[in-house]
Amino acid sequence: MSESVERINERLASDYEAGFVTEVENDSLPPGLDEDTVRAISARKKEPEWLLEWRLKAFAKWKTLTEPEWAHVNYQKIDFQALSYYSAPKGQGDGPKSLDEVDPEILRTYEKLGIPLHEQKRLAGVVAVDVVFDSVSIHTTFKDTLAEAGVIFCPISEAVQSHPELVKQYLGTVVPISDNFYACLNSAVFSDGSFVFIPKGVTCPMELSTYFRINAMNTGQFERTLIIAEEGASVSYLEGCTAPMRDENQLHAAVVELVALDDAKIKYSTVQNWYMGDEQGRGGVYNFVTKRGVCKGRNSHISWTQVETGSAITWKYPSVVLRGDNSVGEFYSVALTRGRQQADTGTKMIHMGKNTKSTIISKGISAANSENCYRGLVRMAPTAEGARNFTQCDSLLIGDTCGAHTFPYIESRNNSAVIEHEASTSKVSDDQLFLCQQRGLDPEKAVSMIVNGFCKEVFRELPMEFAVEAGKLLEISLEGSVG
Amino acid sequence: MLSIENLQASVEDKAILKGLNLSVGAGEVHAIMGPNGAGKSTLSNVMGGRPGYEATGGSVTLGGVDLLELEPEERAYAGLFLAFQYPVELPGVSNMEFLKTAVEANCEHRGIEAPNTAAFLKAAREACAQVNLSPDFLKRGVNEGFSGGERKRNEILQMIMLQPKLCVLDETDSGLDIDALQVVADGVNSLRGADRSFVVITHYQRLLDYIVPDFVHVLSDGKIIKSGGSELALELEKNGYGWIEQEVA
Numbered sequence: 100m101s102e103s104v105e106r107i108n109e110r111l112a113s114d115y116e117a118g119f120v121t122e123v124e125n126d127s128l129p130p131g132l133d134e135d136t137v138r139a140i141s142a143r144k145k146e147p148e149w150l151l152e153w154r155l156k157a158f159a160k161w162k163t164l165t166e167p168e169w170a171h172v173n174y175q176k177i178d179f180q181a182l183s184y185y186s187a188p189k190g191q192g193d194g195p196k197s198l199d200e201v202d203p204e205i206l207r208t209y210e211k212l213g214i215p216l217h218e219q220k221r222l223a224g225v226v227a228v229d230v231v232f233d234s235v236s237i238h239t240t241f242k243d244t245l246a247e248a249g250v251i252f253c254p255i256s257e258a259v260q261s262h263p264e265l266v267k268q269y270l271g272t273v274v275p276i277s278d279n280f281y282a283c284l285n286s287a288v289f290s291d292g293s294f295v296f297i298p299k300g301v302t303c304p305m306e307l308s309t310y311f312r313i314n315a316m317n318t319g320q321f322e323r324t325l326i327i328a329e330e331g332a333s334v335s336y337l338e339g340c341t342a343p344m345r346d347e348n349q350l351h352a353a354v355v356e357l358v359a360l361d362d363a364k365i366k367y368s369t370v371q372n373w374y375m376g377d378e379q380g381r382g383g384v385y386n387f388v389t390k391r392g393v394c395k396g397r398n399s400h401i402s403w404t405q406v407e408t409g410s411a412i413t414w415k416y417p418s419v420v421l422r423g424d425n426s427v428g429e430f431y432s433v434a435l436t437r438g439r440q441q442a443d444t445g446t447k448m449i450h451m452g453k454n455t456k457s458t459i460i461s462k463g464i465s466a467a468n469s470e471n472c473y474r475g476l477v478r479m480a481p482t483a484e485g486a487r488n489f490t491q492c493d494s495l496l497i498g499d500t501c502g503a504h505t506f507p508y509i510e511s512r513n514n515s516a517v518i519e520h521e522a523s524t525s526k527v528s529d530d531q532l533f534l535c536q537q538r539g540l541d542p543e544k545a546v547s548m549i550v551n552g553f554c555k556e557v558f559r560e561l562p563m564e565f566a567v568e569a570g571k572l573l574e575i576s577l578e579g580s581v582g
Numbered sequence: 583m584l585s586i587e588n589l590q591a592s593v594e595d596k597a598i599l600k601g602l603n604l605s606v607g608a609g610e611v612h613a614i615m616g617p618n619g620a621g622k623s624t625l626s627n628v629m630g631g632r633p634g635y636e637a638t639g640g641s642v643t644l645g646g647v648d649l650l651e652l653e654p655e656e657r658a659y660a661g662l663f664l665a666f667q668y669p670v671e672l673p674g675v676s677n678m679e680f681l682k683t684a685v686e687a688n689c690e691h692r693g694i695e696a697p698n699t700a701a702f703l704k705a706a707r708e709a710c711a712q713v714n715l716s717p718d719f720l721k722r723g724v725n726e727g728f729s730g731g732e733r734k735r736n737e738i739l740q741m742i743m744l745q746p747k748l749c750v751l752d753e754t755d756s757g758l759d760i761d762a763l764q765v766v767a768d769g770v771n772s773l774r775g776a777d778r779s780f781v782v783i784t785h786y787q788r789l790l791d792y793i794v795p796d797f798v799h800v801l802s803d804g805k806i807i808k809s810g811g812s813e814l815a816l817e818l819e820k821n822g823y824g825w826i827e828q829e830v831a
């Protein structure tokens with residue numbers, strides 16, 4: 100290993116800026132999981148009977164499932180009875196408030212995190228924000244402006260009350276209850292997340308975003324997000340995530356469902372910066388997530404862009420089911436692992452419609468003692484006449500104690516389908532570092548510049564201001580802890 | 583300006599530089615010539631602090647600053663610039679961003695005000711014109727897909743932008759056609775001045791027709807074995823290195 104990389108190594112301080120804890124009193128369910136837990140969550144949210152039934156069905160199913168072990172990750176099995184499945188700051192449990200009613204401690208939390216809750220304070224590039232704190236949504240901005248355009252953007256728990264017919268129509272249609280162990284658990288105990296509905300022909304007038312924060316100890320966060328774009332509608336949505344530094348592991352088991360009808364377009368971007376744990380691998384968030392979109396209509400378009408820098412373990416495959424003819428699925432991913440992080444992430448592109456097209460660009464960066472794994476499936480169904488996929492999968496290694504793995508799975512049952520796959524593995528070379536240093540860049544700056552260059556094709560896909568954020572986030576992540 | 587005294591250096595525990603002395607005054611251009619494997623590139627790498635090139639004895643000072651004690655980037659701040667024999671690619675890192683970051687870092691550490699964006703852009707475009715690169719190259723990745731000649735010109739572009747005190751050019755002429763050579767030489771000549779010095783490493787005399795040196799040194803087996811004026815280069819061109827090596831032995 101070069102001297103420069105060693106120098107970076109030496110600065111293994113963990114400067115996770117989002118790592119503070121907010122002191123609030125919580126209304127939490129005691130640890131443990133049984134049917135009563137499910138009923139208690141549903142009751143806290145004053146849910147209709149059909150949804151309770153749905154949860155109970157999921158819970159019954161979940162009890163018959165076992166935890167998946169195929170991912171390239173190692174961890175102590177989770178004791179599901181030791182977790183709490185609901186935690187809300189006291190007084191915030193009844194759903195979103197006007198800002199005057201929100202606990203000032205929580206407002207300060209978001210201020211510290213740089214999340215804008217005051218609508219008028221936002222200047223250029225207007226973004227509507229829904230903020231989810233542990234198990235509940237605290238506040239949603241710009242709701243009225245959006246409502247004028249016919250857009251519904253609210254916590255899913257609120258949508259259950261205000262638009263039950265829509266929730267009922269779409270919930271679980273993309274990720275069925277029994278899809279997998281964590282999705283099934285989520286279906287039983289999901290807490291909060293966002294609901295987005297863009298009616299026919301409407302282009303959402305601003306970016307939508309949800310900011311997830313896990314604060315409480317020993318609590319699982321079971322985000323559930325549902326986004327529907329009707330015929331010809333389009334929307335760009337971004338989620339961000341952080342959690343305090345805690346010695347215990349926290350569980351984030353989310354389910355995100357996207358539905359795009361004819362000619363609709365959904366762009367979903369994630370900047371995931373959950374706490375990754377310390378140098379010994381203690382603590383950190385287990386990020387076990389099921390994200391899937393269905394291009395239901397013709398010419399529909401779903402695009403996933405993710406920048407994954409946090410979490411102790413990431414297990415996540417945002418996927419697209421290309422049902423409608425001529426529909427398009429995209430997956431752009433940057434996954435950075437350092438310290439003792441483990442990431443097993445990728446995508447599935449399921450081609451069913453004619454002339455469907457998918458693009459997969461995955462950039463994995465591994466540093467220190469981390470393990471970074473791309474796992475992707477491209478499936479061409481017999482009906483996928485003229486379908487095409489292009490996959491490019493690049494890994495970049497920093498130092499020589501980390502690992503990068505690529506597991507591409509290809510299943511083609513249509514002879515007219517074309518699948519292209521390119522892969523590369525490279526190292527940040529000593530020559531590159533020396534060139535940068537000779538020109539006056541310190542090694543941290545040099546590495547972050549090289550890594551940013553490596554990720555350019557993905558950053559280009561992010562909404563402008565988030566691309567800047569993502570670049571900065573990579574830089575911060577690398578500064579403290581590459582090696 | 584530059585003073586190298588009894589410099590010894592090894593690569594992978596093999597002694598390459600064996601007591602090298604060189605003194606370069608402000609505003610002077612020195613050429614270092616010598617057979618392949620003599621240690622010319624090693625000299626440049628040791629001066630720059632490239633990992634793996636270890637100085638085992640002697641000293642290198644630039645403007646009174648002991649370079650050997652410094653990290654590579656600190657040597658840059660002290661005014662050292664190396665033009666590489668084989669400039670590497672930085673895929674996806676735009677030339678513009680790279681230059682700007684480098685200029686800002688150097689300004690900051692040298693205690694001078696960095697140019698604002700407009701001034702920087704203007705300077706960068708002018709420098710491009712000077713080395714005959716289209717401004718489009720500023721948008722491309724550093725050396726990404728550049729031809730050999732374009733890479734060398736890009737090195738000179740960086741040199742112009744970073745305003746070093748001492749420029750060390752390692753075989754900048756290799757692989758260049760006459761036109762490119764002229765461009766590179768013009769770039770260097772435009773930077774010549776009372777407070778900037780050059781060490782031009784080359785295997786062939788050819789470059790020295792364009793960049794006329796004040797002094798020429800012959801490096802062989804890790805030492806300077808002969809020094810003279812620019813006429814020495816012509817003599818070397820005609821008679822090769824053998825006669826000097828014999829003369830010394």
Ligand SMILES: Nc1ncnc2c1ncn2[C@@H]1O[C@H](COP(=O)(O)OP(=O)(O)O)[C@@H](O)[C@H]1O
Pocket residue numbers: 593594598616617618619620621622623624625634
């Ligand atoms: N990175 C390296 N690893 C091993 N040996 C090297 C390395 N760099 C240079 N050398 C050796 O050092 C000696 C001098 O090389 P170099 O400085 O490149 O000579 P020149 O530039 O004069 O042709 C040669 O014997 C060469 O093989």
Ligand SMILES: [Mg+2]
Pocket residue numbers: 622623624667753
């Ligand atoms: Mg050489």
